[in-house]
Amino acid sequence: MITKQNCRCDKCGCAFIPKPKTQRDGEIEYTFFNCDFCGKAFIVSVTDAALRRNIRKYAAFADRQKKSTLSEMELLFAARLKEQNLNRAAELRQMYIREE
Incomplete structure (x- = not known):
């Protein structure tokens, strides 16, 4: 939104x-x-293609969580995916953006 x-x-x-x-x-x-x-x-x-794909995967988990409770394993996977996405986003930002 x-x-x-x-x-x-x-x-x-x-x-x-x-x-x-x-x-x-x-x-x-x-x-x-x-x-x-x-x-x-x-x-x-x-973002790069892999990060955009992983963001869509995480968004799918978030949508499913709104409709029903995810298993502990699914929640753990989603948490790891979120952490990986944040780390990759930080790497890309550092590689491609020159802050003034």
């Missing part, structure tokens, strides 16, 4: 409602938004 909340640009200080965009560079996909006033880009996430 996307909420329409203002954020404030740390470059120009103006408040704006972010409009997420996605861009691909080969297998790598960037999700970002730009400041409406100065244009500064804010990277939300960087």
Whole structure:
């Protein structure tokens, strides 16, 4: 669910409602938004094909959990998958984003 909340640009200080965009560079996909006033880009996430696939797997577990109780083994698998996803997302962010 996307909420329409203002954020404030740390470059120009103006408040704006972010409009997420996605861009691909080969297998790598960037999700970002730009400041409406100065244009500064804010990277939300960087994913590769494997991470996107694992995110979909985790989302399927979360959907199933809403409908019925998962077994202990399924919950453990989902927790490990979440941890792997977070670690891979951090690796990709470090590899592909140069923070200013």
